[in-house]
Amino acid sequence: MVVIEAGARGFLRIMIKRAKGVTISQVADAAGVARSSVSRAFTKPDMLLPETVDRIMKAAEALGYVPNHTARALSTGRHGNVGLIVPDIANPFFPPLIQAAQMEADRSDFCIFLGNTEESPKQEDKLVGRFAGQVEGLVLASSRLSDERIRAHAAQLPLVLINRDIDGIPRVLIDSGSGVRGAVEHLAKLGHRKIVYVSGPQTSWSNKQRRNAIRSAAASAGVAVEIVAASLPSYNSGRNAVDAILSTGATAAVAFDDVTAQGVLAGLAERRVSVPGDFSLIGCDDVLGAVTYPALTSVSNRSREAGRVAVSLLLDLLQSGAIRDVRYVLETHLVVRSTTGAMP
Amino acid sequence: MVVIEAGARGFLRIMIKRAKGVTISQVADAAGVARSSVSRAFTKPDMLLPETVDRIMKAAEALGYVPNHTARALSTGRHGNVGLIVPDIANPFFPPLIQAAQMEADRSDFCIFLGNTEESPKQEDKLVGRFAGQVEGLVLASSRLSDERIRAHAAQLPLVLINRDIDGIPRVLIDSGSGVRGAVEHLAKLGHRKIVYVSGPQTSWSNKQRRNAIRSAAASAGVAVEIVAASLPSYNSGRNAVDAILSTGATAAVAFDDVTAQGVLAGLAERRVSVPGDFSLIGCDDVLGAVTYPALTSVSNRSREAGRVAVSLLLDLLQSGAIRDVRYVLETHLVVRSTTGAMP
DNA sequence: CTGTTAGCGCCTTCAG
């Protein structure tokens, strides 16, 4: 129905009155049954005579009835939503994760609340609170919260963590260690004797993990390692790190992530250092695919799987009602492309 | 409280009983007032004596009361959520848009439901339906639905479109035409006499817009144009288009988007065609920032603003209750970096 | 198998 009325200041306002939800009672009347039967027809049809279900469904269809999600949620306490909170949607690490989470939720007819914390713990706390009332559970990806806050939230509602290792809270971890070890061995085999690790954020769980993996792998391969800090994981900090990298005398580098690696790649090109002729470079996360030139050798990241598994785990927990201390680890591996070659 | 109980099959199950929501009644009792007063204290405090509000708030705090969103929604019909549906989260065009939408919603304490349609109209329809019950309004970004379906949905709940131009439905459009014209003029000024447009998906509103803008701008600048189709907007189709591009004899190209342009860039490098020395290249959407080497000249995209404006518009509509026929157009412009130079 | 009867937790008239 379209309504045209005079607004407060005299001008015309066009309003479209939207269909006011048909209720279960109207359907019940139309079908000549009790409200509860209509409810059952939609939730537990096997409790009813097939023909009754049929009659109810016909009436419902005719009236355009559609169950009210909110009312059902209030009554059952289950609303069929899960929340997903990430620090930065725009970081290429997350979109595939989000997408996979979404697909997995969809398979069970769940909806996803998405939250972006802008890397701020305060914002993260706020979002958890805002979501808490309307989701059955939450996935926290690369949370920036303290262990205490996370534990506190976990006491309020089912929680699954991604890339955060807290005892007693279900978590899925991407073990970049395995892939990073492969990277170091790959470089050693190519003859490199000294490499540098271009590090990421000091507070990052992944950075710590990668740094340690490189150190130990290099030690056992007899390769020297130097660390060059690139505070932020960004293109610019990678590019700015190039002088420091070259001054170490190393012939190869592993960067905290692909974005940083791409910055390094650009910096090297500007200085006429050819890759992989004069210098070899490896990224992490494999988020750039083969889009750089030369195509970047990188460590696979499996963020897509992490998203899928996390949601799947959460839905399992919701269904079973139990909390299991799950620690799901995803191994990674080296993806060799064109930025690595024999030591010059 | 931690409970350890024997599970059905005898093994131990550890469960954490979560705090069962404190209700308004408990607060009312504790504060010695009626339930309605507690409700008012939270929604219309000015209707109450300041000291009453105070007493209620104290009691609420002590009990750890937090209003039940679902119950409130059932009662008021407003649940403080909006939905955002996109075709492909992983396409770099969308994350900034999503992020901005999220921030704008957050400013008004709204939560965002995110839906990913995998480019499928069927999935999009399904998501709209699933969301409909629990959001007050919806933003459809680059919808793949037919005009009819969109109109049908718009009749059910408030809708705002991004990059889709349908009369009578509020929409925000990114006009890449202006930027693309700038691109052509830029190339003409550099002396190029023949250019190619590497086109995107035939069904895309943006592709049509860009193609037309290039044609008309080239005509008035006296530049010849050829179209090379790159069916999908992807790195590979860009790279595969390179031979066709070079065989036209053109000295410059504008690509449908940055991802395609990056593929072209790689293809050119493989064929030892130097950029911008031998060939000039311009992308669209500016999603790669300056991360390619050489840094890509591109047309700005403003997807971030589109996301922000769309949500802001939607919230306005919700508040006013009226439907205005808004058509919000965002102009774009050329961002000159290092892939364009004088005709060889 | 189906109807009856209570709520779920909150908001909102309507009286005082």
Added chain:
DNA sequence: CTGAAGGCGCTAACAG
């Protein structure tokens, strides 16, 4: 300014 009562739409025992 505050209390009492009814209802939002649906589900969940409990009877038949």
